[in-house]
Amino acid sequence: MSATPDLDAALAPVRDALLGAARSDAAERLGKARQAAAHERCAADEEAARIRSGAREAGAADAAAALAADLAAARQQARAVILAARREAYEQLRAAARAAVSRLAAEPEYPALRARLADAVRQVLGAGADITDVPGGGVRGAVPGRRLDLSLTVLVDRAVDECGGELERP
DSSP states (O other): OOHHHHHHHHHHHHHHHHHHHHHHHHHHHHHHHHHHHHHHHHHHHHHHHHHHHHHHHHHHHHHHHHHHHHHHHHHHHHHHHHHHHHHHHHHHHHHHHHHHHHTGGGSTTHHHHHHHHHHHHHHHHOTTOEEEEOTTSEEEEEETTEEEEEEHHHHHHHHHHHHHHHHHOO
C-alpha cells in the first residue's frame, strides 16, 4: 500500500500540470466560443436590422403604390361624376330650349320667322330650292345633291352645341 501513495505523490505534479493545461485549454476554448457566439449574435442582429429595414422600405413602397392607385381611382371617379353632372346639365338645357322653341310655332310672330328661314334656305341653296315645312316649326330646303335643315329643333340643337363649350367653364 505504500507504493500507491508514492506513485500518487510522484504523479501529482504531472496530474496537476495536465489538469492545469486542461483547465487552461477549456478556459481558452470557452473564451473563443463566447467570442464566436458574440460575433454570431452581432451578425444576426445586423442581418435582422437589414431585413427589418428592407421590409419597412418594401412596405412603404407598397403603401405608396397602393395610395397612388387609390388616388388615381378617386380622381377618375371624381372626373366621371363631373362629366355626368355636366352631361345632365347639358341635356336639361337642350330639353328646356327645345320645349321653349316648340311653342314658337303657335306664336303670332311665327309666320314672319318662317319666311326669314325660307329666305335663308334660298340664299344658301338658290331660288329654285324646294322648301317644306317641318313638324314642330321651321323649314327644310333641298336642291339636287344638297339639303339644308332649318327646323327649329335643329337650330336649337346647334345653338346648344355651340354653347356647350361655355358649359365646360367653371
